[in-house]
Amino acid sequence: MTGRWTEVDPSLQRKVDGMDEVLEVAVQGRKAWLQAVATRQALAQYRAALDATEAANELGRRMVNVGNWSKLQQTQMQLAQSTAKMNLVRAQYTADQAQAGLIKLLGLSGQYTHVTLPNSLPDVPPQLVPRDEWQKKVKEIQAQLPVAEGIRNQSNVDLALAAYQASHALVKGTRDELLKTREFISEETLLHYNGMLSSVWDLLGESRNQSQAVIDAIGAQRDFWIAEADLQWVLHGGEPESFVSLGGGGETATPAAH
Numbered sequence: 001m002t003g004r005w006t007e008v009d010p011s012l013q014r015k016v017d018g019m020d021e022v023l024e025v026a027v028q029g030r031k032a033w034l035q036a037v038a039t040r041q042a043l044a045q046y047r048a049a050l051d052a053t054e055a056a057n058e059l060g061r062r063m064v065n066v067g068n069w070s071k072l073q074q075t076q077m078q079l080a081q082s083t084a085k086m087n088l089v090r091a092q093y094t095a096d097q098a099q100a101g102l103i104k105l106l107g108l109s110g111q112y113t114h115v116t117l118p119n120s121l122p123d124v125p126p127q128l129v130p131r132d133e134w135q136k137k138v139k140e141i142q143a144q145l146p147v148a149e150g151i152r153n154q155s156n157v158d159l160a161l162a163a164y165q166a167s168h169a170l171v172k173g174t175r176d177e178l179l180k181t182r183e184f185i186s187e188e189t190l191l192h193y194n195g196m197l198s199s200v201w202d203l204l205g206e207s208r209n210q211s212q213a214v215i216d217a218i219g220a221q222r223d224f225w226i227a228e229a230d231l232q233w234v235l236h237g238g239e240p241e242s243f244v245s246l247g248g249g250g251e252t253a254t255p256a257a258h
Contacts, residue, residue: 020237025105027233027240031226032102034121038222039095041120045211045218046084046091052207053081059204084208121221124171134161137235145237153237160234163227163243167220170246174220182213220246 060077063069099114108115138157142150189206226244233240 023233023236023238027229027238029102029105030229032098032105033117034222034225034229036095036098036102036115037117037121038218039091039098040117042215042218043088043091043095045215046088049208049211050081050084050088052204052211053077053084056201056204057081080208121218121225124168124175124221124224128165128168131161134231134235141235141237149237152239153234156234156239157231159243160227160231160240163246164224164231167224167227167244167246171217171220171224174217179213179217182210186210 057074057077057080060069060074064071064074099117103109103112103115106115134157138154142153145153186206186209189202223244223246227246230240230243
């Protein structure tokens with residue numbers, strides 16, 4: 001689904017009628033695919049979080065039955081389980097909607113109810129494309145644009161590059177710092193539990209935290225690829241309505257120049 005549209009010569013947009021529309025559809029298809037894959041990938045983590053809260057609630061119920069816990073204490077576990085259930089329902093609905101949106105965009109409505117998707121998003125490159133390579137493409141496209149369009153394009157390039165760079169920094173921070181730290185805490189919690197130095201509640205709570213950390217990492221990864229798609233489009237003269245809102249569930253928020 002990545003396609004080869006990013007390799008299209010920008011000069012073709014001034015020579016081929018309808019090329020702008022073709023590229024716009026390609027970008028929107030790319031974004032829809034990214035959203036569908038990301039929401040599907042996150043589902044497993046929401047299920048894992050629910051499993052942990054269900055286990056905690058069941059343990060709490062047994063402790064109440066033998067008199068080691070109060071009903072109030074167990075109610076807190078019931079509340080956590082109910083919240084996890086609702087989160088999973090929302091996540092499943094979001095994944096279903098993303099899949100339906102992709103099918104509609106591909107023009108397959110009425111023919112297919114689902115499409116085969118990979119288990120995870122593509123890996124984010126360790127390094128960004130050098131700025132001078134982007135600038136070369138900027139000069140190529142702006143040389144073909146009327147003055148007013150060129151000014152708007154430069155403004156959109158600045159916004160798209162900012163989103164591209166910030167989203168990559170967030171991916172690295174989430175993956176290399178937050179997620180690794182959370183993994184370390186989970187491993188240490190398990191070791192302490194095996195050594196009888198921490199409780200089962202610590203273990204179950206950390207399992208939920210680990211699931212949320214992975215969900216956050218998936219969101220950051222998705223945001224980067226959406227920002228990359230917008231940047232590629234702008235560098236072909238495209239004018240997105242807005243740019244990705246980092247950490248905002250994939251919505252776009254920053255208005256583009258028009």
